[in-house]
Amino acid sequence: MLLHDLTSLLRDGKIGKWFLYPSWPCIIVLSDKNQEKIVEEGGLKALLMLLGISKSATIHQVASGAIANLAMNETNQVLIVSKGGAQLLADIASRTDDPPTLRAVAEAIANLCGNRLSTNWIQAKPVQSPEKLHVMLKEDGVIKVLMKMVLSGYADVIAEVARGLANFAKYEFRARSHGQRKGPSLLLEDGALTWLISNSTTTSASTRHHIELALCHLAENDENTQDFISSGALKELARISCGSSKEDVRDSAKKTLKLNPRFRFWMQTNAD
Numbered sequence: 001m002l003l004h005d006l007t008s009l010l011r012d013g014k015i016g017k018w019f020l021y022p023s024w025p026c027i028i029v030l031s032d033k034n035q036e037k038i039v040e041e042g043g044l045k046a047l048l049m050l051l052g053i054s055k056s057a058t059i060h061q062v063a064s065g066a067i068a069n070l071a072m073n074e075t076n077q078v079l080i081v082s083k084g085g086a087q088l089l090a091d092i093a094s095r096t097d098d099p100p101t102l103r104a105v106a107e108a109i110a111n112l113c114g115n116r117l118s119t120n121w122i123q124a125k126p127v128q129s130p131e132k133l134h135v136m137l138k139e140d141g142v143i144k145v146l147m148k149m150v151l152s153g154y155a156d157v158i159a160e161v162a163r164g165l166a167n168f169a170k171y172e173f174r175a176r177s178h179g180q181r182k183g184p185s186l187l188l189e190d191g192a193l194t195w196l197i198s199n200s201t202t203t204s205a206s207t208r209h210h211i212e213l214a215l216c217h218l219a220e221n222d223e224n225t226q227d228f229i230s231s232g233a234l235k236e237l238a239r240i241s242c243g244s245s246k247e248d249v250r251d252s253a254k255k256t257l258k259l260n261p262r263f264r265f266w267m268q269t270n271a272d
Contacts, residue, residue, distance in 0.1 A: 114167030
């Protein structure tokens with residue numbers, strides 16, 4: 001199928017034709033050039049329409065997978081969220097127990113959470129800043145649905161959820177360091193921090209790595225300090241600083257523990 005054929009099918013709403021090419025939309029949008037073409041010709045709008053009107057698990061899986069690939073592009077991340085894509089993904093996740101669909105939705109959400117600071121962010125409309133984007137993700141129910149998705153028990157889904165939380169924490173803090181975000185992390189609500197603490201020693205290497213990264217990034221925000229101390233997250237951060245299998249993660253945890261005066265005091269008073 002040519003790119004033109006795909007965008008025509010999307011734009012014209014010929015949903016049935018998708019069953020003839022179940023994986024091609026995901027493959028085609030991997031190319032940055034193709035991504036631009038699909039968005040320009042109305043493909044993103046059509047993908048979101050499919051998510052909204054289709055009852056098919058296959059359509060949900062394929063469309064979510066295509067959106068996950070589109071969401072690897074910074075500008076597309078902003079467009080997807082501003083056009084209601086995150087809310088649609090959250091709604092599908094809350095209504096399905098199909099493993100492939102949950103996996104595709106989790107991947108798409110994780111990519112949306114991993115936005116980068118760039119001139120594209122500032123120029124894109126109607127979302128004007130990383131701070132606004134993360135607020136919109138929370139308002140669209142993304143954090144709540146991620147916490148619901150972990151209850152599925154599917155390892156691949158849980159790994160993507162952990163990656164999404166790590167991405168969210170990382171770029172939320174970067175926005176703060178650029179003066180575009182104030183206050184404690186939005187992840188302190190909806191049970192996200194509690195889940196990260198409870199699962200920080202999971203046997204899944206991928207999930208554990210992303211959880212450790214999420215905790216490290218959350219700890220970098222000084223306004224999360226009290227919550228870290230009272231919740232037990234600081235104890236996990238101390239453990240990560242010595243016990244993580246990744247040197248860069250250990251170094252990040254050690255640096256944060258050293259730079260935060262209240263963390264240093266806690267470490268001194270709780271030393272064995």
